[in-house]
Amino acid sequence: MDGFVVQFVNGLKTTVLLALVSGALGMALGLLAAAGRLSRWRAVSAAVGFYTTIIRGVPELIIILLIYFGGTVAISAFFGRYVEVNAFLAGVVSLTVVFGAYTAEIFRGAVLSIPAGQIEAARSLGLHPWQTWLLVILPQMLRIALPALANQWISLVKETSLISIVGLTDIMRVAAIGAGSLRAPLTFYLAASALYLALTSLALVIFNLLERRFAVPGR
Amino acid sequence: MRAAKALSYPAFGVGEPAAEPGIRAERIEKRLGGNDVLRGVELIVRPGEILSILGSSGSGKSTLLRCLNLLTIPDRGDIWVHGEKLAIRAASQHGGPAGILDHRQVRRVRASMGMVFQNFNLWPHKTALENVTEGPVLVKGIRRGAAAELGRHYLAKVGLSDKADAYPRHLSGGQQQRVAIARALAMEPQVLLFDEPTSALDPELVGEVLRVMAALAGEGRTMVIVTHELAFAREVSTRAAFMHGGLIEEESPPQEFFSSPVSGRLRGFLASHR
Incomplete structure (x- = not known):
């Protein structure tokens, strides 16, 4: 059992790193996609709409498997010999793609809920569009998006467990190995649950702080 | 650089008014939501002038005001601000929208025209x-x-x-x-645009805003005011215009405008707002 404490610590590190990296990349992708979705260019908007609809409509597990095995096929073909995709990398890519699709829709809704008059006021002063984004849209959009983003981050932390299916040694995989080898499934899965619960609780606390930080003064 | 730009818009600088101050809008047309909101409006705002634009809702007065700083881009027509023609692309016959050709110019022009909105639009x-x-x-x-x-x-x-x-x-x-x-x-700014600045206010709060505006008018500023406040328009403006059906139906100094209106529609409008 003692050996598994070390393994759980390593698995925890992997899970946290995976969530943070794919969450950060996914939010960046989501912001870009939201901007594309709101673009005047119909082709861009339609392409982004296609992406978010497909990704949100397919189970995450399948996306992970497709990216893992598809990536292996593609890279092997490129190098002319069998190359196996790194499980962590496949995890980052698939979770980023998924997270980007969900946050894109969150950001898009948040931008649309900002009264058009506030953007017109910025334009009427002669502000450049990107100044309008930074001054008017982004700060208010983040505030509006925060509750939905909190939910999405919690989902992300839990979804990292799916990456264990392609061999990533995260919390979930450590628990599964321990459960099998020591024949104590309940102990190991309860331990894993506690770790995930700790992580999601921490995420909730952080988002509550952020919501307070970005609250509209005076409400 | 400048010459190259002038060449790309043949109309620019050819037989156009020399750098005249103020605003000039010619043959402004705008279609919104299937309605011809503006149908070839002509408007001149001279420096130091306080122009009130009156009219029923739907007459196109707010749309005309918004065309002056291109928050609404006219489908057709030309606008000069301080003698500079705004580079805009007319809407196409096939429904392609009108567009801004020189965004830098538009930002500069907008910065020279302050706008006050009906709903304040503070951040x-x-x-x-x-x-x-x-x-x-x-x-x-x-x-x-x-x-x-x-x-x-x-x-x-x-x-x-x-x-x-x-x-x-x-x-x-x-x-x-x-x-x-x-x-x-x-x-x-060189010009102040007011888009129904008191229409969203509780009646008891209208006065404080009108007092500020009257003080600004007293400083000799150039102002274009779309408003329903007839008494204010009569007192403060140097010229009043009445819009109906996407055109300016009548315009004159406030004395004549309010005391001896010519058009029957303006007479009816003034009577109903008394």
């Missing part, structure tokens, strides 16, 4: 002072410290020195609109 996450100073800082590159001084000056001018650090949510509608006026003033 709720910024204090009154920040609402006023962001324009000078971001558009004119004025340093924060100097901008704050400028902002306090204009907040004092609208009687809100003590509200600099208040957020819009803590201000009454009348106070919010006065902050919005200070925001427009802080850009030190």
Whole structure:
């Protein structure tokens, strides 16, 4: 059992790193996609709409498997010999793609809920569009998006467990190995649950702080 | 560089009025939501003039005002601001929308025209002072410290020195609109555009906003005011225009406009608003 404490610590590190990296990349992708979705260019908007609809409509597990095995096929073909995709990398890519699709829709809704008059006021002063984004849209959009983003981050932390299916040694995989080898499934899965619960609780606390930080003064 | 630009718009600089101050709009047409909102309007605003635009809702007066700083882009027609023709692409016959050709020019022109909106449109996450100073800082590159001084000056001018650090949510509608006026003033614009500035206010708050506007009019500023406040328009403006069906039906100095209107529609409009 003692050996598994070390393994759980390593698995925890992997899970946290995976969530943070794919969450950060996914939010960046989501912001870009939201901007594309709101673009005047119909082709861009339609392409982004296609992406978010497909990704949100397919189970995450399948996306992970497709990216893992598809990536292996593609890279092997490129190098002319069998190359196996790194499980962590496949995890980052698939979770980023998924997270980007969900946050894109969150950001898009948040931008649309900002009264058009506030953007017109910025334009009427002669502000450049990107100044309008930074001054008017982004700060208010983040505030509006925060509750939905909190939910999405919690989902992300839990979804990292799916990456264990392609061999990533995260919390979930450590628990599964321990459960099998020591024949104590309940102990190991309860331990894993506690770790995930700790992580999601921490995420909730952080988002509550952020919501307070970005609250509209005076409400 | 300039010559090249002039060449790309053949109409520019050929037989056009020399750098005349003020605003000139010619044959402005705009279709919105299947309605011909503007149907070839002609409008001139001379420096120092205070022009009130009146008319029933749907007559096109707000749309015309918004065309002057291109918040609404006219489908057809030309606009000169301070003698400079705005580079816009007309809407196509096949429904392609009108567009701005020179965004840099439009930003410069917008910065020279302050606009005050019906719904104030303050930014709720910024204090009154920040609402006023962001324009000078971001558009004119004025340093924060100097901008704050400028902002306090204009907040004092609208009687809100003590509200600099208040957020819009803590201000009454009348106070919010006065902050919005200070925001427009802080850009030190050559023209002020008012789009029904008192229409969203409770009746008891209208007076404080009109008093500020009257004081500005007394400074010889160029102002275009779309309004329903007939008494105010009569008292403050140097010229009044009546819009109906997407055209200016009648315009004259306020004395004639209100005392001896020519068109039957204007007579009816004035009678119904008495």
